[in-house]
Amino acid sequence: MQTPWWQTAVVYQIYPRSFADTDADGIGDLAGIRGRLDHLAWLGVDAIWLSPFYRSPMADFGYDVSDYCDVDPLFGTLADFDALVAEAHARDIKVIVDWVPNHTSDQHPWFQEARSSRDSPKRDWYVWREPTPDGKPPNNWVQTWTDDQPTWTLDEATGQWYLHLFLPEQPDLNWRNPEVVAAMHDVLRFWLDRGVDGFRMDVLHALGKDPDLVDDDPALLPIPHSALNHHESTYEIVRGLRGVLEEYPGDRMMVGEVFLLDTAMVASYYDGGQGLHLAFNFPPLFTRWEAGRWRHQIEEVAREIEPQGWPSWVLSNHDQVRHRTRYGTEPRARAAAVLLLGLKGTAFLYAGEELGLEDAVIPEDRVVDPGGRDGCRAPIPWTGDADHGWGVEDPWLPWPPEPEVRNAEALRADDASILHLYRRLLAERKAAPSLALGDQTLLDAPAGVLAWDRTSGGDRRRILVNFTDLPVDLGASAAAGGTWTVAVASDGVGEGEPLAATLGPDQAVVLRPA
Numbered sequence: 001m002q003t004p005w006w007q008t009a010v011v012y013q014i015y016p017r018s019f020a021d022t023d024a025d026g027i028g029d030l031a032g033i034r035g036r037l038d039h040l041a042w043l044g045v046d047a048i049w050l051s052p053f054y055r056s057p058m059a060d061f062g063y064d065v066s067d068y069c070d071v072d073p074l075f076g077t078l079a080d081f082d083a084l085v086a087e088a089h090a091r092d093i094k095v096i097v098d099w100v101p102n103h104t105s106d107q108h109p110w111f112q113e114a115r116s117s118r119d120s121p122k123r124d125w126y127v128w129r130e131p132t133p134d135g136k137p138p139n140n141w142v143q144t145w146t147d148d149q150p151t152w153t154l155d156e157a158t159g160q161w162y163l164h165l166f167l168p169e170q171p172d173l174n175w176r177n178p179e180v181v182a183a184m185h186d187v188l189r190f191w192l193d194r195g196v197d198g199f200r201m202d203v204l205h206a207l208g209k210d211p212d213l214v215d216d217d218p219a220l221l222p223i224p225h226s227a228l229n230h231h232e233s234t235y236e237i238v239r240g241l242r243g244v245l246e247e248y249p250g251d252r253m254m255v256g257e258v259f260l261l262d263t264a265m266v267a268s269y270y271d272g273g274q275g276l277h278l279a280f281n282f283p284p285l286f287t288r289w290e291a292g293r294w295r296h297q298i299e300e301v302a303r304e305i306e307p308q309g310w311p312s313w314v315l316s317n318h319d320q321v322r323h324r325t326r327y328g329t330e331p332r333a334r335a336a337a338v339l340l341l342g343l344k345g346t347a348f349l350y351a352g353e354e355l356g357l358e359d360a361v362i363p364e365d366r367v368v369d370p371g372g373r374d375g376c377r378a379p380i381p382w383t384g385d386a387d388h389g390w391g392v393e394d395p396w397l398p399w400p401p402e403p404e405v406r407n408a409e410a411l412r413a414d415d416a417s418i419l420h421l422y423r424r425l426l427a428e429r430k431a432a433p434s435l436a437l438g439d440q441t442l443l444d445a446p447a448g449v450l451a452w453d454r455t456s457g458g459d460r461r462r463i464l465v466n467f468t469d470l471p472v473d474l475g476a477s478a479a480a481g482g483t484w485t486v487a488v489a490s491d492g493v494g495e496g497e498p499l500a501a502t503l504g505p506d507q508a509v510v511l512r513p514a
């Protein structure tokens with residue numbers, strides 16, 4: 001069997017509002033993405049994942065969809081989407097789109113119909129409950145981004161509560177209803193027919209719900225129910241989705257957001273080869289920059305995920321503070337790039353991390369996101385001009401720090417930049433089967449350093465990451481054994497030369513046999 005494309009892929013996440021703008025309204029669009037495909041081809045990514053660009057009232061910036069099968073006019077048209085897919089494919093870049101199955105917008109015609117009366121033929125497409133005698137919500141589930149708000153809203157007109165794990169503007173679909181399943185399968189087919197190569201599936205783990213709506217353990221509150229929900233019925237739903245993808249040729253892929261902070265639980269959604277092709281495993285994203293903690297995460301993935309399927313790794317996305325900001329310095333962000341791209345598994349990059357972008361500082365009067373995630377969604381600076389390539393100087397969110405120097409054009413002109421580091425790492429991954437799909441073995445290394453080997457047939461690479469900001473002598477550790485040449489160094493130091501006895505502060509290297 002041939003290795004499916006997504007196994008060796010580096011996927012680049014694009015948040016369309018913030019990527020690139022062509023109509024100078026300060027909000028990115030699909031034509032903007034198309035215009036920057038050459039940047040991505042030059043960088044060497046294999047696929048792009050587009051966060052939602054569907055019709056939406058934007059209560060959750062597109063994760064509240066009012067029409068799954070159309071492009072919001074803010075972002076363009078279906079013709080723009082088709083052109084983007086065609087031009088991405090012409091550059092050998094796959095296209096993955098976001099699919100938001102847990103909830104619709106409250107403005108979606110399905111919900112409008114459902115809430116119109118208790119007898120609506122679509123009433124059961126959502127989750128409704130009678131009021132309790134004391135007028136309280138049906139259970140103690142906590143809404144996302146709040147400490148104490150219920151996941152329920154009373155619909156005054158019809159006198160019942162509806163469920164929403166996220167905002168009241170995002171009512172949850174009822175996946176127990178076969179009509180919902182069929183309608184959402186058709187949404188997948190709509191995009192598969194347009195040529196997409198796969199889907200990133202939003203809040204996938206939450207689709208199946210306990211029909212008894214049992215209270216969450218009060219000891220766990222106020223963790224939102226969306227991060228606790230786990231119900232056996234979800235596995236069957238996911239198998240159904242896989243079946244739809246398998247109606248199509250060409251290894252269409254689904255990667256699920258499984259926001260359960262337990263790697264064994266994440267692994268269960270691979271379902272022994274019948275479930276997800278890939279699942280996001282977020283515990284590493286929430287792990288401090290420390291060798292011991294990362295060693296533990298890598299071992300967890302080997303133990304829990306690998307028996308079920310192929311791992312995936314991610315450090316940043318549109319929901320979390322960027323890792324450049326979390327880890328604090330550019331040298332660490334560079335070492336983190338070597339870590340991410342040296343590990344066994346599909347790697348996900350978040351647009352702008354290749355520029356070493358930090359989160360933007362958002363003044364109080366510019367905050368727009370109900371979940372407080374504006375900082376990591378700042379627009380990408382393309383040039384050093386006042387408008388940074390956007391046609392407006394003040395787009396929908398403020399710029400990230402130092403856009404006059406930290407922009408794609410300036411970093412591309414500088415061979416020593418973090419952007420060129422990413423490019424060299426991606427090229428090395430393409431050139432070396434061991435990095436793209438080889439086995440992985442952790443090695444003994446001095447304190448503060450992680451070391452591992454990747455092997456595939458006769459091809460070998462070794463990766464060393466110094467998590468400390470001091471030089472570390474490799475001594476006689478296993479990490480130092482053998483004769484190696486530095487293929488890529490996070491700080492560029494020593495590339496093409498034999499491995500030195502000492503790793504520099506915050507230095508990470510990819511080694512090839514000398």
Ligand code: NOJ
Nearest residue numbers: 060063166202203318319
């Ligand atoms: C996860 C998405 O990544 C996030 O941006 C969104 O707000 C929630 N799901 C709800 O759809």
